[in-house]
Amino acid sequence: MTKINPKNILQRVPSAVLLFIAIGILFAMTSPKFLSLINLKNILLQSSPLAILSLGMSFVMLTNGIDLSVGSVVSFVSIMTGKLLGMGFNIILSIFIGILAGSVIGIFNGIIISKVKLPPFIVTLGTMGVSASLALVLCGGETLYWEKNWFNSIALKYFLSIPVTFWIVLLIFSFILWVVHKSSFGIYVYGIGSNEEALRLCGVKVNFYKAIVYLINGCFAGIAGIIITSRIASGNPIVGIGFEFEAIAAAAIGGISFFGGKGHPGFALLSAVTITMLMNGLGLLGFGMAWQYCAIGIILIIGMSINILLEKIALKQKDSK
């Protein structure tokens, strides 16, 4: 069994790294509060849900797929746990059921995409509507509250001055690093993205692994949903709207190819933090939501252009060799 060489993956550094450094320096110079410990903690806390979603999304995109349903899954999980906590359920059990709900939608996506062989974009567009609507129906369009308990403080606690939520991100990231670098599953994920048919002819159960990828993504969406629910201390049926696109954008700036098989999930994590940093910094400087929208649009365009430029340069170097 050949292992994926870290050098090969790290050879092409995507624009996320450059943007991270550039935006970091820019805000460090313009806003004195940006580098304060409280704000840095805040950035890590704010970026946790998007980071988890973009890690899962980069996995899906590596297999040449896409998952539009994660945003709605976040809303659905938020309502599900909110409902259970409101009924006075055991907290650990509620969290578990919430994550399970996300995983069920994920595996549903995975089975339909791999077994019935439908395009991922359309399948997940369908499940997006279904789960968004289920969230609304389950709570009747209202925000759910419950008596205050330690579930609310998950997003408030710090461990070694890093938010607990970001420890969860790091835990997930180490799992992904293990999958990508040490397990055969990681090789299959890259393989499905680059040449699915060849992998199938090698005797790999492509359909099974594809379904697992969507399961993992659904599970991650569930975890992100739990974190958001804890942060807003309520179950909200529309909290996840737009998250799917942000996660896809973060993965794309992180150098994950839309055609699969190229890129490293670590950079998706970095670009999720970068996007949050951008919004945070603009907020500190007094620019409102409108300017943040514009800035994200511009950063996306710049980031993708740099990625494409870097790819061209790498190709040229390859040719000249």
Next chain:
Amino acid sequence: MKRIDALLRFGFLILLSLIILSMNPNFGKVGNLINILRQGSLLYILGIGMTIVILTGGIDLSNGGVLALSSCVAAIAMEKGVPIIIAVVISLAIGMACGAANGIMVAYTNIPPFIATFAMSYLARGLAYIFLHGRIIHGFEESFRSIAIESIFGIPMPVVLSILLLFIFYLMLEHTPFGMNIYAIGSNIESCRLAGIKTKKTIVMVYLLSGLLSAFAGLVYTARLNTAEPVIGASFPLDAIAAVVIGGTSLAGGEGSLFGTVIGVLILTIIINGMNMMGISSLWQQFVTGSIILIMITIQTYSKNVRLKNISIFKKGFRKSLNS
């Protein structure tokens, strides 16, 4: 073979209408049928743009943002006392500019359409917020509002406009070299380029037309609601994609038609109208829409697979007979 799929979709539409009709006879009244057309009118206009973009193998997530931006710009211009015609022209020009920027990013910079148009939707919506400073402009002149509230021979103006646009774009797609190029680019862009088709210019043109249509839809929307605010149209991109997909247009490009999109929009609007008539809570609407997408795409893929299987079985038999 494509006709079987079209018939399948048409049959589904008829079946759906009959089911709703049997549950609620009011569904069949002329007033309601016209209402269904009017409810869908924006989606027809946006669906045309989405269809031509998807036919080239791209996607346009920016139409909601561009719609909001053009609506706000037109409103501000009219508030400042600019003549209506000029305000309309400015807003259409802004839509075209956004579309052209999309096209240039996709064709010349090679940014994936998904990201390029998504970035544009954020940019356009952000600009709309900035221009309006969080205000809402309302109360427009009757002559501007006439594009949405007047009716000709009992048919509302938005419906007339969307039918007109559908007809124009149908002619363009099926009967001009430009339309042929759109289909050809979706099937195989590289062979198009080698055949001497100006692929990049065509792609820019397609996104430009999509931006223009979004801006136009924004004007109709503003005129109908009599208000302009930057939050409008957030769900339109996905609604339009759903209609196009239900209409049998392939997301890979090169396959599909405007007729299919019309059927797709009709299916979506009839379902929502029927649910309203039966008094089902609007919270279920997305559930039903999502399920319909899944069901329709499963049926289409299944019927396609059966056809392909028949062909491959035939081929196997053919090869065997050759070998023996």
